[in-house]
Amino acid sequence: MAASLKEIMSFLYGAGDLVEGWDGDPADLVQAAQQRFPGKPFCLVRQWVWIDVVTSEGELAPAEVPPMVIFAHEVVQDSRRRFDPGHWVRTTYAVSHPGQCIFETRSTAYLLLGDGYRKEASLDVVFSLHP
Helix, strand or coil: CCHHHHHHHHHHHHEEEECCCCCCCHHHHHHHHHHHHHCCCEEEEEEEEEEEEEECCCCCCCCCCCCCEEEEEEEEECCCCCCCCCEEEEEECCCCCCECEEEEECCCEEEEEEEEEEEEEEEEHHCCCCC
């Protein structure tokens, strides 16, 4: 079922919890991610929202990490050049969250620059998000 415009607007413009991201030199965060995840691609992002995905019973298989994704309005740098700088990105589900500024998916470590927000949304809203 598709999300309604009202649901999407409520998510985008509704309140969220402020979450501190990395405020130091981005190179230091890249280095920390490379030490933690040797050889894993990274993607530096700004203007991000951490989304806790609210699911109904049976929508997702149980996992070690609750369903969560990042929606970022601005890619700063993607180590594999999948996303151009300035482009947006919506991640796949997290497999770990080893630190406040790192969000790991199966294929990529997303590095969260600057402050962002943490919000809840349904799968329908998540899959509707794009600029």
